[in-house]
Amino acid sequence: MVRDPLNDVPHRIKDIRVTPVAFRDPPLLNTVGVHEPFALRAVVEVVTESGLLGLGETYGDLAHLERLRLAARELNGVDVWHVQEIARRIAVVLAADTGKGGHGMSGMVTGSRTADRVLSPFEVACLDIQGKALGRPVSDLLGGAVRDRVDYSAYLFYKWAGHPGAEPDEWGAALDPDQLVAQARRMIDTYGFPAIKLKGGVLPPEEEIEAIKALRRAFPEHPLRIDPNAAWSVATSIRVGKELDGVIEYLEDPTAEIGGMARAAREVPMPLATNMCVVAFDQVKSAVTEDAVQVILSDHHFWGGLGRSRTLAGVCETFGLGLSMHSNSHLGISLAAMTHLAAATPNLNYACDTHWPWKSPDEDVIVPGALTFRNGSVAVPTAPGLGVELDRDALARLHEQYLACGIRQRDDTGYYRRTTDPGFDPTPPRW
Ligand SMILES: O=C([O-])[C@@H](O)[C@@H](O)[C@H](O)[C@@H](O)C(=O)[O-]
Numbered sequence: 416m417v418r419d420p421l422n423d424v425p426h427r428i429k430d431i432r433v434t435p436v437a438f439r440d441p442p443l444l445n446t447v448g449v450h451e452p453f454a455l456r457a458v459v460e461v462v463t464e465s466g467l468l469g470l471g472e473t474y475g476d477l478a479h480l481e482r483l484r485l486a487a488r489e490l491n492g493v494d495v496w497h498v499q500e501i502a503r504r505i506a507v508v509l510a511a512d513t514g515k516g517g518h519g520m521s522g523m524v525t526g527s528r529t530a531d532r533v534l535s536p537f538e539v540a541c542l543d544i545q546g547k548a549l550g551r552p553v554s555d556l557l558g559g560a561v562r563d564r565v566d567y568s569a570y571l572f573y574k575w576a577g578h579p580g581a582e583p584d585e586w587g588a589a590l591d592p593d594q595l596v597a598q599a600r601r602m603i604d605t606y607g608f609p610a611i612k613l614k615g616g617v618l619p620p621e622e623e624i625e626a627i628k629a630l631r632r633a634f635p636e637h638p639l640r641i642d643p644n645a646a647w648s649v650a651t652s653i654r655v656g657k658e659l660d661g662v663i664e665y666l667e668d669p670t671a672e673i674g675g676m677a678r679a680a681r682e683v684p685m686p687l688a689t690n691m692c693v694v695a696f697d698q699v700k701s702a703v704t705e706d707a708v709q710v711i712l713s714d715h716h717f718w719g720g721l722g723r724s725r726t727l728a729g730v731c732e733t734f735g736l737g738l739s740m741h742s743n744s745h746l747g748i749s750l751a752a753m754t755h756l757a758a759a760t761p762n763l764n765y766a767c768d769t770h771w772p773w774k775s776p777d778e779d780v781i782v783p784g785a786l787t788f789r790n791g792s793v794a795v796p797t798a799p800g801l802g803v804e805l806d807r808d809a810l811a812r813l814h815e816q817y818l819a820c821g822i823r824q825r826d827d828t829g830y831y832r833r834t835t836d837p838g839f840d841p842t843p844p845r846w
């Protein structure tokens with residue numbers, strides 16, 4: 416048995432708590448619809464016999480919660496150093512799972528592996544405990560931080576002024592280039608982000624090209640990206656790519672599937688990036704063979720945790736692929752995990768995505784102060800483990816909000832149809 420080298424106490428899992436939470440989310444538009452008034456997450460607490468607590472954060476969709484609870488029942492007694500045993504048990508208990516539903520991404524990313532999505536928060540929580548047992552930050556367990564701050568990008572969204580029937584929110588509407596530039600200005604003034612990403616696939620491509628060009632004029636030095644989540648045909652992707660030659664650093668998921676991306680990649684001048692067509696290890700081979708993507712956006716929530724995301728980084732290095740980082744609506748436990756991972760990944764050379772600015776500062780499950788943005792970057796926590804502490808009152812409040820809000824799975828398309836256009840069809844390619 417592996418023993419704690421410091422005090423010879425094993426750290427076997429004694430208890431796991433999975434708590435769904437909901438936090439307010441503005442009406443952010445994407446190609447499949449619009450964000451509902453609340454985003455869902457699940458907080459995973461792993462408690463050991465030795466009395467240590469580890470934290471993980473993941474999607475809050477009901478089907479995912481059920482899988483998390485099923486997995487949790489299998490993990491009692493496992494040593495937190497034995498993540499491979501945890502992965503094995505999860506794979507066994509989910510073997511018959513068809514993987515339908517509960518992706519937490521409103522249908523935009525469906526090819527990731529169910530067992531990896533379930534493993535992720537347990538693995539992060541185990542790393543948190545390992546770090547606490549050793550008195551070292553998680554970045555040290557991943558090979559050591561190669562940077563003491565991690566850069567994030569300003570993640571712009573087209574959006575309505577407010578949710579239908581509600582007062583306008585503090586960001587107001589962003590439905591044309593001027594409004595997007597104002598959104599970017601405010602976000603960069605507040606957080607200092609060094610790069611800009613625009614969530615596209617919302618308006619006809621010509622309008623989104625104009626928006627990118629307006630951003631380029633307003634922010635001549637900021638690397639720019641646009642991500643329409645595969646809303647475009649191959650022909651449209653090629654047309655937009657040529658039009659944005661020299662303007663964007665990469666074009667993210669312009670079109671669907673490895674085959675489509677490969678055809679687009681042959682014609683456009685810039686690298687193509689993805690968090691849609693390569694979301695699991697068994698998809699890497701054909702992507703590389705076909706030279707379909709030049710940058711992969713890692714995401715520990717669906718690649719199976721921080722260790723497997725480091726493996727992905729090695730794969731990218733091996734094949735000469737760039738590496739960036741994807742995000743969804745998230746809270747502070749995930750931001751801490753993303754920051755440790757990015758810090759310990761030398762070849763992560765792009766500013767990471769984060770939805771952080773879209774969350775109200777007063778809504779989180781961690782004690783404030785551990786993670787702050789300065790010049791667009793977050794300092795890598797140096798305290799043991801993830802370096803964040805659970806705020807139990809806040810957790811209880813956001814759980815109450817989950818119970819009251821009535822939302823049980825992310826459904827951007829359903830919300831758009833209910834509020835705006837019952838006939839809305841997001842099937843790609845939309846253009
Ligand atoms: O939050 C959103 O609407 C995004 O569209 C998100 O769901 C995507 O997964 C993501 O940000 C992306 O880069 O594709």
Ligand SMILES: [Mg+2]
Pocket residue numbers: 642644667668689690691741
């Ligand atoms: Mg993307």
